[in-house]
Amino acid sequence: MTTRISRDALAARVARDIPEGAVMNLGIGAPTRVANFLPDGLEVILHTENGMLGMGPEPEPGRVDPDLINAGKQPVTEQAGSAYFHHADSFAMMRGGHLDVCVLGAFQVSERGDLANWSTGAADSIPAVGGAMDLAIGAKQVFVMTDLFARSGEPKLVRECSYPLTGVRCVTRIYTDHAIFDVSPSGLSVTELFGDNTIEELRELTGLDLVDATTFSPSDRSHA
Amino acid sequence: MTTRISRDALAARVARDIPEGAVMNLGIGAPTRVANFLPDGLEVILHTENGMLGMGPEPEPGRVDPDLINAGKQPVTEQAGSAYFHHADSFAMMRGGHLDVCVLGAFQVSERGDLANWSTGAADSIPAVGGAMDLAIGAKQVFVMTDLFARSGEPKLVRECSYPLTGVRCVTRIYTDHAIFDVSPSGLSVTELFGDNTIEELRELTGLDLVDATTFSPSDRSHA
Amino acid sequence: MISKIVSGLDEAVSGISDGAVVMIGGFGRAGQPVELIDALLAHGAKDLTVINNNAGNGDTGLAALLAARRVRKMICSFPRQVDSQVFDGLYRAGEIELELVPQGNLAERIRAAGAGIGAFFTPTGVGTALAEGKETREINGRQYVLEYALPADVALVSALRADRWGNLVYRKTARNFGPIMAAAAATTVVQVDEIVELGAIDPESVVTPGIYVNHVVAVGERAWLREGEFVGAVSTEGAAS
Amino acid sequence: MISKIVSGLDEAVSGISDGAVVMIGGFGRAGQPVELIDALLAHGAKDLTVINNNAGNGDTGLAALLAARRVRKMICSFPRQVDSQVFDGLYRAGEIELELVPQGNLAERIRAAGAGIGAFFTPTGVGTALAEGKETREINGRQYVLEYALPADVALVSALRADRWGNLVYRKTARNFGPIMAAAAATTVVQVDEIVELGAIDPESVVTPGIYVNHVVAVGERAWLREGEFVGAVSTEGAAS
Numbered sequence: 001m002t003t004r005i006s007r008d009a010l011a012a013r014v015a016r017d018i019p020e021g022a023v024m025n026l027g028i029g030a031p032t033r034v035a036n037f038l039p040d041g042l043e044v045i046l047h048t049e050n051g052m053l054g055m056g057p058e059p060e061p062g063r064v065d066p067d068l069i070n071a072g073k074q075p076v077t078e079q080a081g082s083a084y085f086h087h088a089d090s091f092a093m094m095r096g097g098h099l100d101v102c103v104l105g106a107f108q109v110s111e112r113g114d115l116a117n118w119s120t121g122a123a124d125s126i127p128a129v130g131g132a133m134d135l136a137i138g139a140k141q142v143f144v145m146t147d148l149f150a151r152s153g154e155p156k157l158v159r160e161c162s163y164p165l166t167g168v169r170c171v172t173r174i175y176t177d178h179a180i181f182d183v184s185p186s187g188l189s190v191t192e193l194f195g196d197n198t199i200e201e202l203r204e205l206t207g208l209d210l211v212d213a214t215t216f217s218p219s220d221r222s223h224a
Numbered sequence: 225m226t227t228r229i230s231r232d233a234l235a236a237r238v239a240r241d242i243p244e245g246a247v248m249n250l251g252i253g254a255p256t257r258v259a260n261f262l263p264d265g266l267e268v269i270l271h272t273e274n275g276m277l278g279m280g281p282e283p284e285p286g287r288v289d290p291d292l293i294n295a296g297k298q299p300v301t302e303q304a305g306s307a308y309f310h311h312a313d314s315f316a317m318m319r320g321g322h323l324d325v326c327v328l329g330a331f332q333v334s335e336r337g338d339l340a341n342w343s344t345g346a347a348d349s350i351p352a353v354g355g356a357m358d359l360a361i362g363a364k365q366v367f368v369m370t371d372l373f374a375r376s377g378e379p380k381l382v383r384e385c386s387y388p389l390t391g392v393r394c395v396t397r398i399y400t401d402h403a404i405f406d407v408s409p410s411g412l413s414v415t416e417l418f419g420d421n422t423i424e425e426l427r428e429l430t431g432l433d434l435v436d437a438t439t440f441s442p443s444d445r446s447h448a
Numbered sequence: 449m450i451s452k453i454v455s456g457l458d459e460a461v462s463g464i465s466d467g468a469v470v471m472i473g474g475f476g477r478a479g480q481p482v483e484l485i486d487a488l489l490a491h492g493a494k495d496l497t498v499i500n501n502n503a504g505n506g507d508t509g510l511a512a513l514l515a516a517r518r519v520r521k522m523i524c525s526f527p528r529q530v531d532s533q534v535f536d537g538l539y540r541a542g543e544i545e546l547e548l549v550p551q552g553n554l555a556e557r558i559r560a561a562g563a564g565i566g567a568f569f570t571p572t573g574v575g576t577a578l579a580e581g582k583e584t585r586e587i588n589g590r591q592y593v594l595e596y597a598l599p600a601d602v603a604l605v606s607a608l609r610a611d612r613w614g615n616l617v618y619r620k621t622a623r624n625f626g627p628i629m630a631a632a633a634a635t636t637v638v639q640v641d642e643i644v645e646l647g648a649i650d651p652e653s654v655v656t657p658g659i660y661v662n663h664v665v666a667v668g669e670r671a672w673l674r675e676g677e678f679v680g681a682v683s684t685e686g687a688a689s
Numbered sequence: 690m691i692s693k694i695v696s697g698l699d700e701a702v703s704g705i706s707d708g709a710v711v712m713i714g715g716f717g718r719a720g721q722p723v724e725l726i727d728a729l730l731a732h733g734a735k736d737l738t739v740i741n742n743n744a745g746n747g748d749t750g751l752a753a754l755l756a757a758r759r760v761r762k763m764i765c766s767f768p769r770q771v772d773s774q775v776f777d778g779l780y781r782a783g784e785i786e787l788e789l790v791p792q793g794n795l796a797e798r799i800r801a802a803g804a805g806i807g808a809f810f811t812p813t814g815v816g817t818a819l820a821e822g823k824e825t826r827e828i829n830g831r832q833y834v835l836e837y838a839l840p841a842d843v844a845l846v847s848a849l850r851a852d853r854w855g856n857l858v859y860r861k862t863a864r865n866f867g868p869i870m871a872a873a874a875a876t877t878v879v880q881v882d883e884i885v886e887l888g889a890i891d892p893e894s895v896v897t898p899g900i901y902v903n904h905v906v907a908v909g910e911r912a913w914l915r916e917g918e919f920v921g922a923v924s925t926e927g928a929a930s
Contacts (some may be wrong), residue, residue, distance in 0.1 A: 021691045023900050040778030043691045045854070045900070049551065050475045050621050053898050054854075063549035066478060066672055067622040073476040080888030081854040083895035084620060086627040086655070087475075087501075087525035091552030095572060096872065098900050121578075125686055127548050128528035133573050168575035168591075245450045267450045269613070269659070274716045274862050275794065278613075289865040290719060290913055304647030307654035308861060310868040310896070311716075311742075316791030319564030319813060320631065323661050343818075350780055351789050352769035357814045358793035361564075375615040392816035392832075405790035425594050426460050431874040535915070564799070566828035569807040587807035587837065593811065596828065652858065653894040 002205070003195025004147075004177040012037040014085075014103060014145055014175050018044055022100040025049065027135060028072040031145050033105035045081075046079035049098055049131045049138075051090045052084025071131060091131070094138030102139035104132075106146045108161040111208055112172040113183035115144065116163035129166075135165030148176035148206070155206040157181065157188060176201060181211065226369075227419025229399040232254070235260040235336030238327060238369055238399050242268055246324040249273065251359060254297040255327035255369050259266060271323055273355045273362075291304025295355060315355070318362030326363035328356075328381045330370045330398075332385040335368065335432055337395040339368065340387035347407070353390075372400035372430075379430040381405065381412060392394035413437035452614040452664045453643055457487035460637045461664040463601050465656035466494045471558070471603040471629040472500040475586070476529075479622035481606035481639050483513070483667045484636060485509045494518045499600060501551060501625060505534035505686055515574045523598070525551035537686065550578060555628060561599035562631025562660070570595050573654050603633030607656070614661030615654045619670075623655065628662040637663045641670055693855040694884060698728035701906040702876045705734045705843050712799070712870040713741040713751055714842040717770070718773045720863035724881050724908045726750045729845065735759045740799070740841060742792060744768035744867060747846070755779060766792035771864030773788070784853040786920035790844025791819060794836050794871060811836050823882035848897070851881045852888070856895045856903030859909075864896065878904045882911055892921035 005013070006148035007030055015037035018024060025047045026032050033179055035057065046055040048070040055070060064075040068171045083091075093099065103206055110118040118132040119125070136142060149155055155172065171192075174181040179202060180192040189211035228239070231254055239261035242248060248257050249271045259281065262268055270279040272294040279294060280301035283305035288299040307315075312340055317323065332340040342356040343349070360366060381398065397415075398405040403426060404416040416424055423436045454460050457587040461484060464470065470488070489512055496519050503522050504511030504554030511534040513519060522544060527535050538544040549557065550572050568685055569592035573579040583594040605626045616638060617627055630636045643666045668674070693702050693841040702725060705711065707880045711729070715721030730753055744763050745752030752775040754760055763785060768776050779785040790798065791813050801809055810833035814820040846867045850858040857879060859867055884907045895922050909915070 002531075038672040045691075047900075048621070050478070051624050051890075052621050053900060054892070067620040067670075069476065069478050069621055073478075078620070078892060079865060080857060081852060081899070083856055083898040084618075084623055084892050085895075085898065086623055087551075087555040088628045091572075092553050092800075092804030092806075092872070093898075095552055095556075095570065096803050097805060098872070099801075114575075115535045124540075126528040126532075126536055127546070128526045129578065130526035133550040133576060133578065137571050137574075162477055165576045218656065220901040222603050265449075272862070274719070276651075276862050277659055278651070289861065291861040291911075293717065293719050293862055297888075302651060302861070305611060305658070307657040308651050308653040308859075308864055309654075309657065310864050311792075312869045314811075315796050316559075316563030316565075316631070317657075317659060319793055319797075319811065320562050321564060322631070338816075348781075349775055350773075351787070352767045353789055353791050353819065354767035355792040357817060357819065361812050361815075362795050364736045377716040380482075389817045393538060401493075401873040402812040408578055431888075445507075524799040556804075560809070562810060563797075566812070566826070566833040568801070568809040571805060571807070584805070590807065592807040621895075635930075647880065650894070652896075653891070655893075 002178055004203055005194045008033060010145060010175055010177055012196065014143060018101060019051050022102070023047055023053065023098070024101045024133060025094070025099055025139065027102065027104040027107050031105060032072065033182050034103055047088050047092065047093070048076070049134065051085050051087060052082060054079045067147055091134050094134050097140060099139035101141045101143060102135050103143045103145050104135055106144045106153060107163045107169050108158050109158050109174050110158055110161050111187045113169045115166045115171050116159050116161040118166045120166045121164050132166050136170045141172045142170050144171050144174045146174065148178040155204050157208060159208065184211065186211055191215070226402055226421050226425055231419045232257060233397055234369060234401055237352045238367060242325060244268065247271055247277065247322070248325045248327070249318070249323055249326040249359060249363065251326065253329050255329060256296065258327055271317070272300070273318065273358065274315050276306060278303045281318050314360050318358050321364060323363035325365045326359050327369050328359055328365045330368045330380060331387045332380050332382050333368050333395050333398050334382055334385045335411045337393045338385050339390045339395050340368060340385040343388045344391045345388050356390050360394045365396040366394050368395050370400055371400065372402040381430050381432060383432065405415060412437055415439070432438065451612045452658065452661055453612055454663045454665050457483055457665055458491065460484065461487045461491045461634060464488060464491060465636045466493050467495045468493060468601040469497040469499065469598040471633055472498055473603070473605040473626040473629050475501050475621070475622065475624040477505055479606050479618070479624050480606045484507045484639050485513055489516055491514050495520050496582060497521040497523065499598065501524045501525050501554065502529060503532055506528060506531045507534065509595055510665065511603040514544070521543060521545035521547065523547040523549060525554050527550055531665055540643040542568045548578065555625065557598035558625070558628045558632045562628060565597060566595050567595070567596045580689045581667055586664070598632070600633040603616050603636045604627040605630050605636060607638050607640045609642050609644050609649065610638060610661070611649055613646060614658030614664055615649050616640070616656035616661065617649055617653060618655055627656045630656045635662045639650070639665050640666045641668065641673070642666060682689055690738055690889040691901055692853045693899065694853055695906050698724055699732065699906040699908055701725065701904045702728045702802065704876060705732060706731060708736045710740065711733060711831040712841040713845065714844070714846040714865065714867040714870050715741050716862070717902045718746055720865050720867055723750045725845040725878060725880050728756055730754050730757055730759070731749045736761050738762040738764065740839065742766050743769045743770060744773055744920040746770060747772045747897045748775065752776070755785070755848050760785060761786065762786035764790060766790055766795050776817060782909050789819065791906050792900045796866065798836055798839035799866070799869045799873045800872040801805055801838035803869060806838060808835055810834065839873070841874040842876065844877045845872050846877060846879045848879050848881045850880060850883050850885050850890065851905045852890055853886055855899030855905055856890050857897035858880070858890055858894060861895055868897045871897045876903045877901055880908045882909065882914070883907060890897050
């Protein structure tokens, strides 16, 4: 039985890798939680692709402003230093490589860093892509934050994505509930294992040739 | 001997064709004078390609602001209703066909509306194009304002431009010191003759097959 | 005297013909020109192509226009939302056409139309199903796909304030698609909370210069400002950009 | 705490290496970052490619950089001015390379570099000598020429005010190339009159968001504002855009 850390523990782990001053876009869903774990006083600038830098947390009750929402259409707030701009300027910012980090969810990530997160390809679903393809190529570092296994038990890290692609060779690092993986020229390398998980187990479960790039001793892993 | 009207009379004649509400860019040199002849109270919005709409006349002495200049780098003023924007937005406005009128100078205009006004092609000159090529395609109507003949005596209206082109089939109308010409599918048509000039004389002097499209009786011409 | 101000919503949309390509501003509900959409519905134009980031929320605004079967085709990035039941039904029944465009390419195609750019090479979508059949090219070692300008006959936009020249300022993230749609349409119709004196908008802060605006109609201050306090019960949509 | 503020001009330009591609803001003298250019001159980087609308005025600023033989190549739209004698001399002597670009294509190429667009089809220049050898295409009945993004290693920009995140506002037509150059360069260095508290710039009026800015240095209020009155004796240049 492998160790799985909780969604919040994973969000906290991602947050530890965000340096002060980073400009960051947090995808809809679990990635949004990363903001909750940034240390107080650490200045990180949040971008939302619907036209804002310097986005603050959700408002207090009674202070919801329908003109101030994030890409998930949830109410947010304004921080000192924020700026508004139109949609073309906002996506120019992403496409031009000006964001430091995007954190995204995934259906699948291939060992060369292809991302599939916009469509399961199901025939009866209504296709909707939103900003997913722009986010996939929209930062210097593209982090994926996901469970290692889908509910069906299938691994989400794969040799080739079977779901429709969002972006090609775009993912830098994958934070999963089991371990952290870096996309490297030689494939996926494991940089950190959570709990008692071992490379061998993960190799077996995913069927991938994982490179061992862990630098933490077991005792170091207690942070997870 | 043909009749030539003065540069200011020509500027006044161009000004008569500018309707209220027009957004207009006046090229460097003689075209700039058109602004002096717009009737008081007529609202025309002047664009300058270095990033402003709602440009006003030159400032009074002692009120020159080095941050407020036109494309000719001369000091100007700000009118109520003006707006500033950056260079890409300014040229997007022109290229996108949003200006109503540009008035430009010319070395040559061909009978199909090609414009040459940026270079004489002289081997020793330092090439410089500025916004000329953008202005040439940068308005719904592109007016040229020029003497009909160069100092050398050569006509500036020609079958084919011999000088390097600024734009292809871009000129709508040519206001000259002798007559006004429209670029039409069948070539150049003369819509207005100044003074005692006749189509026959102009045909002879230019060597062009000018269409007679004048609608003014001789008595009407006294305005020039 | 220049005045782009029209007195009524009906007049503002009266020029929209059957078959028109209509851009509608807004991202979800933020910046959606609800009063103009209602006027378009009352006006009756049909067989429309609508360009909007989404495909309607709930039963009002764009969703109502869809429900009335006025829209032949949607061009958008994210039709599927928790409350997009009107579009969903039409789409599943094969009664509406959909052109799906990644959001940034949608925005850039609209921007290109306003800016006189015919087409551009974008990295977004390369290698995906949404680039299938499109021209691709490697430039300086990176792969790009060619996308074309997306113009419109009419844009319906919501802004905060206008002057009589049509200069506009927006409010917070309700700005979104407004400025680029205003520039991309042959005719731009804007609803604003308030019309102010010429000169009252700082020239340094104008977001949409009046050159892009044809008709402005004042619809009164938006509810959450009129009430003097922000609201506590705006529904937040779980799903998606 | 984020702070892009550096205390000295020397520090601001210290990262510029020999051979760098340097964008310099300004249109003629308006918006020219004179203090940063002087610092670059003192810094000593050579073999530069400089992107500016013009090619220097008089003997100061960019002209001084040219006179010191630090510039291998100019990319600009309008080198020839009444007071461009420094460039003129170098050019006639074959001692500087020139890439001439129509002003709007120059601006759009810079914008494309910042916006991640690899290349675009523009109608400007079609059929002229400046489009010779370039790919052309007809799109919807109009002719276009393909132009490529123009990025830079460094941008030197002059703005009016900044906060410590690097958010910028400009002043009047001195805005010109500043915002697009700030976005197009790997490193953007900005001189401002004044640094204000974070939050003092209205988020609706920020022109260049801090994401595009690396270093900000305050150089004091521009002379004509410091004097409390506008000036009467600024030379007006007869020639050209």
